[in-house]
Amino acid sequence: MIVSTRGRYALRILTELAAREESASLRDVAQKQAIPFKYAESIMRSLVKAGFVKSTRGKNGGYSLTRPPEELTLAEVLRVAEDSLAATDCTGRKEAECPNAATCPSLPVWRALDETVYAFLSQYTLLDLMPKA
Amino acid sequence: MIVSTRGRYALRILTELAAREESASLRDVAQKQAIPFKYAESIMRSLVKAGFVKSTRGKNGGYSLTRPPEELTLAEVLRVAEDSLAATDCTGRKEAECPNAATCPSLPVWRALDETVYAFLSQYTLLDLMPKA
DNA sequence: ATAATTCCTATTGAAAAGATAGGAATTACG
DNA sequence: CGTAATTCCTATCTTTTCAATAGGAATTAT
Secondary structure, X not given: OOEOHHHHHXXXXXXXXXXXXXXXXXXXXXXXXXXXHHHHHHHHHHHHHOOOEEEEOOOOXXXXXXXXXXXXXXXXXXXXXXXXXXXXXXXXXXXXXXXXXXXXXXXXXXHHHHHHHHHHHOOOEHHHHOOOO | OOEOXXXXXXXXXXXHHHOOOOOEOHHHHHHHOOOOHHHHHHHHHHHHHOOOEXXXXXXXXXXXXXXXXXXXXXXXXXXXXXOXXXXXXXXXXXXXXXXOOOOOOOHHHHHXXXXXXXXXXXXXXXXXXXXXX
């Protein structure tokens, strides 16, 4: 699956953050979006690491976006949240495993497919997913 | 995953069939392509059902394509072999399960993504995957 | 009859995805 | 201070999906 639950959760968390002025606690955000809090935490770790959000620790801490929502594409977010957007193992994390890569007639197709998907998802930003708009 | 092992096996089986004049037994084809025979059988069932190949039963039986390879697109084959090419559960077999479908701002994006993927894979046919060419 | 095949159903095993648990580190605020 | 609320970290558990296997029935050329 290219866009799994994890990726969709990430998008919902980010749009929820985008909808708020100040930094928000994950507890609030997760509850509002009906996302399991602990699962949300593991997603946040990826998003912080990627630099899409910044965090404030301690009481009254929370998360906030580091860019305006119209500058965060779905492609960027999903690639981080899903760990890979590859349409097939042949172009994903297991890429190096195939001994036939050099002569495989399908491999160029999968690579081109990945590019097509990435380009498509680069057309949309968080702003496109915000309710009000 | 959009294109999993099952889909890639299907393509290899079909190109192997395309490379032969007469109908071929699955035992031969699977062995040639290093695909587990019993797993190949389950894939063939889908391909027969979809009408991409016809089978002859009994001794000296086997499978053969019902169309020339240049008329079988990857999109068609993969959709059948994978059961669905949907990039997300929201547009796949579980589509009906989401109560927020009516207002979900992401759903149109997933639908458009699926169309993009399908259109892309429709550009290629079995012929593009044949070694000799 | 026999052997080789497709066809069918069920089960098992392995891997990935989703979710949960417990607690350490940090920080605002009384 | 000390407490409460938060992010951060590691580990585990559960569920689902995917890949593969097993056993045999039905069919057909020779």
